[in-house]
Amino acid sequence: MALRVATWNVNSVSTRLERVAAWLESAKPDVVCLQELKVSTDEFPTAAMSELGYESAAHGRGRWNGVAILSRVGLADVVRDLPGQPDYEGVVEPRAISATCGPVRVCSVYVPNGREVGHAHYVYKLRWLHALVGAAAAEAGAGLPFAVLGDYNVAPTDDDVWDPALFVDATHVTPQERAMVEALREVGLSEVMPRALKHAWPFTFWDYRQLAFPKNNGMRIDLVFGNPGFTGAVTDSYVDRNERKGAGASDHAPVVVDLDLES
């Protein structure tokens, strides 16, 4: 069966609801991982998603963070948080949710930003990524096609930032962060590399400031890592940069993955 899976950091699901709804209707994904909901679980627009044909499972706690999974091919075995997920200042933040959607299992993640190298939030980010590697290791061999999709807040290579010279000693590019992403490969996952709809490289994020989008000053930090059952079924993948255009856009664009699965 053909299956379209996507991930999108929407930067407030409330503010973005009209655009998300329009995109669901035009792109017609079967499974969508959302990040940065910025609402609590009970404020998630479950009814609106249902009207669009999607079951949803959300995990949010108000102003910051928040993740969800939408599916129109079934939604079962929902797990919130990661095993061993670290807290920040005493709070285990809503940054991960997993579910089985028809033939695939997906994990929607919003990795901590890190703020500055050496900051407590940066240490937290590395610990969080370590927990993600552990969770991915457990899921990768569980049998189903499986993928971790979301805002990793890490640019895997220097090609994934518009100007590496501007990122010296910055978060998102440090060897420590990149090593944690590489560790996903060591536990049996590999990356689904999307194509760009325009320009040479498939950036997924462009800052709101300083005309970053029209100048294509972007970063590729929204990533998809899957086990062989998932990546082996991929027929296409692209970043839908059109969603970064116009009024009321998120600063991230959706990443779309098309699969052709046996069942």
Add this chain to the structure above:
DNA sequence: ATGGCCTGATCTTCAGGA
């Protein structure tokens, strides 16, 4: 065509984003 920040709460000012 894109467009010189945006979002939500502590709410007219700020933290956080990356």
